[in-house]
Amino acid sequence: MAALTFAHHILFSKPAVFLHSTKNGGFSTFFSVSAPFLRRHKSTQTIAAASSLLELGGVKISKEDVVKDEPTNNVPDLIFTKLGLQLHRRDHHPLGILKNTIYEYFDTNYDNQFHKFDDLCPIVTTKENFDEVLVPADHVSRSYNDTYYIDQETVLRCHTSAHQADLLRKGYANFLVTGDVYRRDSIDSTHYPVFHQMEGVRVFSPSDWSDFGMDGTLYAAQDLKACLEGLARHLFGAVEMRWVDSYFPFTNPSFELEIYFQEKWLEVLGCGVMEQEILKRGGKTDNVAWAFGLGLERLAMVLFDIPDIRLFWSTDKRFTSQFTKGQLGIKFKPFSKYPPCYKDMSFWINDSFTENNLCEIVRGVAGDLAEEVQLIDNFTNKKGMTSHCYRITYRSMERSLTDEEINELQWNVRDQVQSQMNIVLR
Numbered sequence: 001m002a003a004l005t006f007a008h009h010i011l012f013s014k015p016a017v018f019l020h021s022t023k024n025g026g027f028s029t030f031f032s033v034s035a036p037f038l039r040r041h042k043s044t045q046t047i048a049a050a051s052s053l054l055e056l057g058g059v060k061i062s063k064e065d066v067v068k069d070e071p072t073n074n075v076p077d078l079i080f081t082k083l084g085l086q087l088h089r090r091d092h093h094p095l096g097i098l099k100n101t102i103y104e105y106f107d108t109n110y111d112n113q114f115h116k117f118d119d120l121c122p123i124v125t126t127k128e129n130f131d132e133v134l135v136p137a138d139h140v141s142r143s144y145n146d147t148y149y150i151d152q153e154t155v156l157r158c159h160t161s162a163h164q165a166d167l168l169r170k171g172y173a174n175f176l177v178t179g180d181v182y183r184r185d186s187i188d189s190t191h192y193p194v195f196h197q198m199e200g201v202r203v204f205s206p207s208d209w210s211d212f213g214m215d216g217t218l219y220a221a222q223d224l225k226a227c228l229e230g231l232a233r234h235l236f237g238a239v240e241m242r243w244v245d246s247y248f249p250f251t252n253p254s255f256e257l258e259i260y261f262q263e264k265w266l267e268v269l270g271c272g273v274m275e276q277e278i279l280k281r282g283g284k285t286d287n288v289a290w291a292f293g294l295g296l297e298r299l300a301m302v303l304f305d306i307p308d309i310r311l312f313w314s315t316d317k318r319f320t321s322q323f324t325k326g327q328l329g330i331k332f333k334p335f336s337k338y339p340p341c342y343k344d345m346s347f348w349i350n351d352s353f354t355e356n357n358l359c360e361i362v363r364g365v366a367g368d369l370a371e372e373v374q375l376i377d378n379f380t381n382k383k384g385m386t387s388h389c390y391r392i393t394y395r396s397m398e399r400s401l402t403d404e405e406i407n408e409l410q411w412n413v414r415d416q417v418q419s420q421m422n423i424v425l426r
């Protein structure tokens, strides 16, 4: 069941969720891996020519700026190929349709007061991604196991909250930031190392709340809840909702909004009243603000009935032609389901083993042909050695795979697991 929850999209939530639990219930260890092993991945995907320049939010970037053969860099080739694709800016793509529907809600209800950013460069400093939103120094999200580092001070943003402080400093008081975010993660139908988030921030001044005889925090919390309940109705219709107390480093109090949809409670977003320290550092000592963050894939998967997160990246006409600009909630009709192929692999783990590292190798070799990586057996012998057996599911969403090509992928994975993770296969 864990695989069907979307807890991973809220990385900064209370410990249970926030320690980034893996499907087997294990937790990724903090700084448990040195980055360099990732460097040796060979992607089977075609990479943009080394000399070609990408433009990201007005910044020109070459592959060499992002993927570096250095111990402090853990960005694989495959991740580089996703930079600049900006699925959320395509009006006919489910993520673009969802983004535009949320824009529409804010534009009509707030008289176009919200500034909209959807082209900010995803390469940010660790200061922006972590420090300025008060993520503690020992927080698991800072580890090389969870975040893509370009160098010690530069990362691919792991959440759109990375832009909060900068935009506040620039004087924006109401804004929405949509963007691609990057996290090292496991492999299943709801996890992909690149996904999309939207962040919202609204700043209040004392004159906003003084007339109501309320304190600023209470006023902001009430306004926040009313705003987000309205947004949930705009997206899902007349659904039952509930607020759950939560924890985020950047908000206090913090909440999660859940809706009852298709017979399940679905977590829609995380939010709260912004920590005063963030405002203070942005030069806004007298103000109070609210903030929220939501994962677009999670919502789009239920709104459009999209069964696998890899489909968002598909260029197959049978997928892309099913969506129309401005039409939220058209139900996706699976065009066909090709047969899966399962391959098991057993090995003794070592101290530095993490599931995220294994998944990075599998994605590096098989790309989007890897549907799931699942721990199916786990035991420790009398000598204290722990054995894991992983089942890798290979399946294309677009065609049948041949035995030959799957065998080759699997041999490649086995090779790389041994050479890069220093692991002995059983």
Ligand code: DAH
Pocket (backbone or CB within 6 Å): 009, 010, 011, 012, 013, 158, 159, 160, 161, 199, 200, 248, 250, 251, 270, 271, 272, 291, 292, 293, 294
């Ligand atoms: N940044 C959080 C995450 O990725 C989501 C989030 C939660 C953003 C609460 C917010 C917030 O602005 O107030 O898990």
